[in-house]
Amino acid sequence: MSKKPPRCDACNRRFRRNQHEFVLRDFETGQVVGRYHARPDCQATAAKYMVPGVALRGTFYHPERCGGDLARCDGGLLAG
Numbered sequence: 001m002s003k004k005p006p007r008c009d010a011c012n013r014r015f016r017r018n019q020h021e022f023v024l025r026d027f028e029t030g031q032v033v034g035r036y037h038a039r040p041d042c043q044a045t046a047a048k049y050m051v052p053g054v055a056l057r058g059t060f061y062h063p064e065r066c067g068g069d070l071a072r073c074d075g076g077l078l079a080g
């Protein structure tokens with residue numbers, strides 16, 4: 001397994017600790033299909049994989065700065 005920091009499959013840049021991450025997994029196996037920044041640009045690429053007939057599960061990961069106040073979090077859509 002690679003120990004390099006993961007990169008966004010859309011823009012190919014690394015994830016920073018304070019960035020939101022959107023991870024796509026195979027619904028049945030749980031295998032990671034792709035990881036993306038929460039930015040609209042990067043999520044648009046993720047959306048291409050979410051086609052009918054393919055069971056994928058998308059999960060948002062919040063950075064520590066979001067703390068316990070996730071209800072007010074914009075999901076990184078504005079700040080990236």
Ligand SMILES: [Zn+2]
Nearest residue numbers: 008011037042
């Ligand atoms: Zn990206």
Ligand SMILES: [Zn+2]
Nearest residue numbers: 062066073075
């Ligand atoms: Zn957040």
